[in-house]
Amino acid sequence: MSGDMKVKGGAREMSISAVVTRADGTVEDLGIVSYWHKNPLRRLAVKLQRLFPKK
Amino acid sequence: MAAQVQNLGLGMFTAALHAYASRPKYLQWGEGSGQGVTDTAVDAVGTTTEARTDGTSSQQTTTTTNDTYRVTGTITAAGSRAITEVGVFDAAGSGSPPTGGNMGIYGDFSVINLASGDSIAFTINVVLDQA
Numbered sequence: 537m538s539g540d541m542k543v544k545g546g547a548r549e550m551s552i553s554a555v556v557t558r559a560d561g562t563v564e565d566l567g568i569v570s571y572w573h574k575n576p577l578r579r580l581a582v583k584l585q586r587l588f589p590k591k
Numbered sequence: 592m593a594a595q596v597q598n599l600g601l602g603m604f605t606a607a608l609h610a611y612a613s614r615p616k617y618l619q620w621g622e623g624s625g626q627g628v629t630d631t632a633v634d635a636v637g638t639t640t641e642a643r644t645d646g647t648s649s650q651q652t653t654t655t656t657n658d659t660y661r662v663t664g665t666i667t668a669a670g671s672r673a674i675t676e677v678g679v680f681d682a683a684g685s686g687s688p689p690t691g692g693n694m695g696i697y698g699d700f701s702v703i704n705l706a707s708g709d710s711i712a713f714t715i716n717v718v719l720d721q722a
Contacts, residue, residue, distance in 0.1 A: 548720030559708030
């Protein structure tokens with residue numbers, strides 16, 4: 537997946553989502569590109585969701 | 592004995608951040624990765640000469656009312672780019688690529704390749720919690 541975020545200071549989770557718009561107007565919604573949750577199981581779950589998206 | 596931040600307190604903290612004149616809301620992207628919590632700039636601006644975008648900050652609800660500080664903003668590529676990181680700063684900075692200000696939020700990700708005129712709309716969420 538995406539990279540890791542460094543999260544300190546009391547945050548429970550952080551996420552970065554990205555939507556790319558090409559110069560010709562094509563839109564690509566990349567969804568969550570970077571994610572961190574203080575619960576490692578939650579981090580793993582999101583990583584797996586990105587690796588195996590529902591169709 | 593209890594020592595805790597109340598649910599309403601989470602909203603107070605994000606409200607204070609959202610009202611703070613020097614809150615992190617200026618987005619700058621880069622072509623590096625792996626910045627630590629003490630770093631004050633994105634890792635590698637490389638050829639990314641674009642000015643920082645003055646993003647829009649807001650309070651949002653993820654689990655508890657107003658527990659989330661959100662920044663959104665779009666950066667448009669002025670040339671071919673291989674974007675792998677984004678930082679959120681408290682000032683627009685100056686120069687090309689821009690420098691200055693303090694980086695309050697940072698994240699890196701798998702490369703997003705762009706051609707001139709392509710843009711990325713970022714949505715960055717910071718969710719607070721009592722523990």
